[in-house]
Amino acid sequence: MRESKDFLRTIVEEDLKSGKYREVITRFPPEPNGFPHIGHAKSICINFGIASDYHGHCNLRMDDTNPTKEDTQYVEALKDAVEWLGFDWGNNVFFTSDYFPKLYDYATQLIKMGKAYVDSLTEEEIRQYRGTVTQAGKRSKYGDRSIEENLDLFERMKKGEFKDGEHVLRARIDMSAANMKMRDPLLYRIRHAHHFRAGDEWSIYPMYDFAHCLADYIEGISHSICTLEFENNRDIYDWVLDTLGLTMSRPYQYEFARLGINYTVMSKRKLLELVKGGQVSGWDDPRMPTIAGYRRRGYTAESILNFCDQIGIAKANSMVDVAQLEFCIRDDLNTKVPRVMCVLDPLKVTIENYNGSEEIDASYYPHDVPKEGSRKLPFSREIYIERDDFIENPPKGYFRLTPKQPVRLRHAYIISCKEIIKDANGNVTEIKAEYYPESKSGSDTSSIKIKSAIQWVSAKEAKAVEVRLYDRLFANEAPEGVEDINPDSLKVIKNALIEPAVITDRLDERFQFERQGYFYADPTLYTDENPVFNKIVSLKDSWSKKRKVIPEVLISKIPKVQIDGEVVPMSEAEQALFDKYTGELKLNSEIANTLARDKNLSSFYEEALKQLDSPVGLANIVSNEVARELKVREVSQLKFNAKQISELVKMVDDETISSKIAKQVFEQMAKSGENPIQIVETKGLIQINDPSKILPIIDEVIAKNPDNVAKFKAGNGKLLGFFVGQVLKTTGGKANPKIVNELVVEKLKS
RNA sequence: UGGGGCGUGGCCAAGCGGUAAGGCACCAGUUUUUGGUACUGGUAUUCGGGGGUUCGAAUCCCUCCGCCCCAUCCA
Numbered sequence: 001m002r003e004s005k006d007f008l009r010t011i012v013e014e015d016l017k018s019g020k021y022r023e024v025i026t027r028f029p030p031e032p033n034g035f036p037h038i039g040h041a042k043s044i045c046i047n048f049g050i051a052s053d054y055h056g057h058c059n060l061r062m063d064d065t066n067p068t069k070e071d072t073q074y075v076e077a078l079k080d081a082v083e084w085l086g087f088d089w090g091n092n093v094f095f096t097s098d099y100f101p102k103l104y105d106y107a108t109q110l111i112k113m114g115k116a117y118v119d120s121l122t123e124e125e126i127r128q129y130r131g132t133v134t135q136a137g138k139r140s141k142y143g144d145r146s147i148e149e150n151l152d153l154f155e156r157m158k159k160g161e162f163k164d165g166e167h168v169l170r171a172r173i174d175m176s177a178a179n180m181k182m183r184d185p186l187l188y189r190i191r192h193a194h195h196f197r198a199g200d201e202w203s204i205y206p207m208y209d210f211a212h213c214l215a216d217y218i219e220g221i222s223h224s225i226c227t228l229e230f231e232n233n234r235d236i237y238d239w240v241l242d243t244l245g246l247t248m249s250r251p252y253q254y255e256f257a258r259l260g261i262n263y264t265v266m267s268k269r270k271l272l273e274l275v276k277g278g279q280v281s282g283w284d285d286p287r288m289p290t291i292a293g294y295r296r297r298g299y300t301a302e303s304i305l306n307f308c309d310q311i312g313i314a315k316a317n318s319m320v321d322v323a324q325l326e327f328c329i330r331d332d333l334n335t336k337v338p339r340v341m342c343v344l345d346p347l348k349v350t351i352e353n354y355n356g357s358e359e360i361d362a363s364y365y366p367h368d369v370p371k372e373g374s375r376k377l378p379f380s381r382e383i384y385i386e387r388d389d390f391i392e393n394p395p396k397g398y399f400r401l402t403p404k405q406p407v408r409l410r411h412a413y414i415i416s417c418k419e420i421i422k423d424a425n426g427n428v429t430e431i432k433a434e435y436y437p438e439s440k441s442g443s444d445t446s447s448i449k450i451k452s453a454i455q456w457v458s459a460k461e462a463k464a465v466e467v468r469l470y471d472r473l474f475a476n477e478a479p480e481g482v483e484d485i486n487p488d489s490l491k492v493i494k495n496a497l498i499e500p501a502v503i504t505d506r507l508d509e510r511f512q513f514e515r516q517g518y519f520y521a522d523p524t525l526y527t528d529e530n531p532v533f534n535k536i537v538s539l540k541d542s543w544s545k546k547r548k549v550i551p552e553v554l555i556s557k558i559p560k561v562q563i564d565g566e567v568v569p570m571s572e573a574e575q576a577l578f579d580k581y582t583g584e585l586k587l588n589s590e591i592a593n594t595l596a597r598d599k600n601l602s603s604f605y606e607e608a609l610k611q612l613d614s615p616v617g618l619a620n621i622v623s624n625e626v627a628r629e630l631k632v633r634e635v636s637q638l639k640f641n642a643k644q645i646s647e648l649v650k651m652v653d654d655e656t657i658s659s660k661i662a663k664q665v666f667e668q669m670a671k672s673g674e675n676p677i678q679i680v681e682t683k684g685l686i687q688i689n690d691p692s693k694i695l696p697i698i699d700e701v702i703a704k705n706p707d708n709v710a711k712f713k714a715g716n717g718k719l720l721g722f723f724v725g726q727v728l729k730t731t732g733g734k735a736n737p738k739i740v741n742e743l744v745v746e747k748l749k750s
Numbered sequence: 751u752g753g754g755g756c757g758u759g760g761c762c763a764a765g766c767g768g769u770a771a772g773g774c775a776c777c778a779g780u781u782u783u784u785g786g787u788a789c790u791g792g793u794a795u796u797c798g799g800g801g802g803u804u805c806g807a808a809u810c811c812c813u814c815c816g817c818c819c820c821a822u823c824c825a
Binding site: 003004005006029030031033063065066068069123126127130131132133134135136137164165168177178179180181183186188189190191205207208209212226228229230231232233234235255257262268310311312313314315316317318319320321323324325326327328330331334335339366367368369397399400408409410411414441442444450451452453454455512514515516517539540541542543544545546562563564565566567588589590591593594597598620621623624625627628631658659660663708711712716718719720721722723724725726728729736737738739740741742744 | 751760783787803805812821822
């Protein structure tokens with residue numbers, strides 16, 4: 001577990017601690033209508049991760065309530081994905097469709113309670129009756145059918161006596177609810193469709209809002225975690241369970257922000273379009289952000305798990321940089337996979353002073369990877385190097401082979417260029433080179449300075465392989481659809497040359513092709529006759545990056561312009577109050593404004609004013625503390641009254657307590673309704689003003705923090721708060737902060 | 751526009767009244783037979799803006815601004 005908890009784990013921990021649940025039970029509830037993508041991976045990690053962190057369990061549940069969209073191939077994909085990521089659902093996959101009979105019973109129960117009715121409006125009428133976000137809707141004329149009639153109709157809907165769309169079952173809630181979702185939501189619709197599991201048994205199917213909460217309840221889920229767009233649905237979730245009286249140890253819904261990654265699309269609809277449109281080879285195309293795609297590409301489960309852990313869980317809509325994912329796979333593979341040499345774009349090099357052949361023993365792993373293993377590298381007169389590892393007229397800072405600059409052949413000798421052979425068009429076709437016999441890697445006595453080592457393969461022994469270079473599927477940072485597709489997202493190199501051991505040894509399925517990136521033997525296309533490697537990810541490349549010029553527009557920050565909106569003008573009465581407060585009572589305009597505009601606050605204030613003539617002190621606490629309480633409850637719900645507030649303020653005014661303590665006392669009053677004077681007495685919160693009592697504490701704090709004293713003296717003024725805080729802390733907040741502040745400054749300056 | 755959410759560096763993200771965590775990205779240096787890795791250091795005088803409360807505010811109050819979600823018989 002990471003050092004800082006996310007908000008979900010905080011909730012779970014509190015619920016466990018308070019005894020609200022004995023065990024945490026979560027669920028991962030996908031709809032089997034598409035392949036899971038990395039956004040699902042996040043959800044899987046959250047649900048299974050929390051369950052395992054707190055020793056509970058997590059169910060895998062297919063939310064299959066819509067027979068027209070779902071299919072069994074997707075449930076297999078979902079199971080595969082969860083399993084591949086390494087989670088265990090206890091060999092028991094749940095299906096919402098298994099609960100159809102129970103759900104039907106719950107629905108009839110609701111009808112019997114008068115809480116649900118069969119509506120027979122058309123689809124269009126239902127939409128119109130629902131109203132808009134600003135206008136209330138109105139109930140259907142079928143809303144007052146008798147319970148008997150509803151029961152009868154609902155049963156006949158189930159029996160299949162009606163056509164699709166003829167009737168629906170709706171909850172009777174509130175057609176004028178501010179939350180649109182609560183305007184008599186649909187519970188069941190008629191669908192004469194074959195369900196991939198339930199077959200043709202049902203002609204009615206429950207809606208998400210009805211089925212999901214009940215499925216959670218049936219499975220004993222404690223924390224029902226979903227994404228932000230379901231926030232509005234939480235009210236129905238609660239309504240259904242509460243109305244049915246399913247309140248004992250019932251689940252509660254919590255929402256987090258779904259994952260977004262730049263340069264990729266993450267909606268199942270858009271992904272399906274790519275598959276259907278043939279822009280990709282299928283759900284598992286290595287460019288797809290599906291779990292199957294990443295897997296096919298060569299990503300490891302560990303890297304994805306790690307990614308999900310790194311990005312965190314919060315409620316802010318966010319777009320994660322794809323570089324973060326790429327880091328995770330590089331980071332994982334760096335310590336795991338063997339290094340080999342592969343030349344993607346070969347340039348022939350003939351080493352004119354080398355005759356014969358030899359085999360070089362070369363470690364599969366670099367010095368900093370603690371793994372053992374090596375292979376034989378054939379070396380001979382004719383080799384191939386990467387075309388861009390030679391430049392006739394190199395730019396400044398180029399480390400590789402040039403007519404003037406020698407280079408090391410990795411694991412082998414240093415060579416230098418003697419002659420450049422070109423074709424009729426002036427393209428380099430071959431390099432005639434010379435090697436230094438005493439420069440062999442591991443026993444180099446040549447003392448020739450080289451700037452880099454490059455990969456190569458021996459012409460005779462090298463094997464031809466197919467290499468598929470994948471790049472991001474979209475060229476646009478926030479792609480909308482096919483129009484943003486990166487035309488170069490796939491480059492197939494048919495005849496790359498690889499050292500023979502990769503094919504003959506088959507040490508691993510993933511390799512680092514040195515200086516290029518990580519590659520994966522394609523699990524379906526790879527054969528001994530035609531080996532195929534997918535590029536998983538490039539190595540970081542600070543050379544090519546350095547050469548790229550960053551456009552100026554990206555560098556210069558455009559300052560955001562803040563527009564100040566218009567403030568609603570005060571009513572006449574409010575204005576009068578405001579004038580009185582600022583004039584007669586000498587309140588500052590901000591406080592006066594807050595009070596005058598809020599009827600509850602101003603009347604509370606006036607009431608308190610009758611008790612104590614301290615207009616400013618009272619105003620401050622009413623407009624700040626009381627206002628906060630009034631945000632979450634009604635005036636009648638307040639545990640404290642104006643008189644108590646006046647008593648509180650009086651203690652501040654006569655310096656019995658500090659304003660810091662006053663806030664603390666207020667909080668307790670708000671919670672318990674106790675009398676402030678009583679609180680101060682029983683807790684002994686009377687302010688310490690006596691410097692002789694404070695000074696020793698200051699000395700103590702200073703003695704304990706010599707580093708910070710030094711920093712403060714060096715000019716770090718922010719540390720003043722630290723010292724004051726420490727002193728206040730040791731006095732339980734009772735020391736007069738103003739005096740502490742003065743004394744600390746005095747002490748530290750001396 | 752009603753309602754529900756959310757704004758902390760280029761991207762994520764902790765912190766919830768007392769010295770602005772961490773990761774990615776970026777920059778510099780060290781190590782290096784991968785322009786990789788590893789290591790070291792640098793990068794927010796400030797938390798969407800403005801006010802207020804407080805000795806002290808990213809944290810509390812007021813207000814304005816911006817973004818997302820909701821008017822599928824989808825989930």
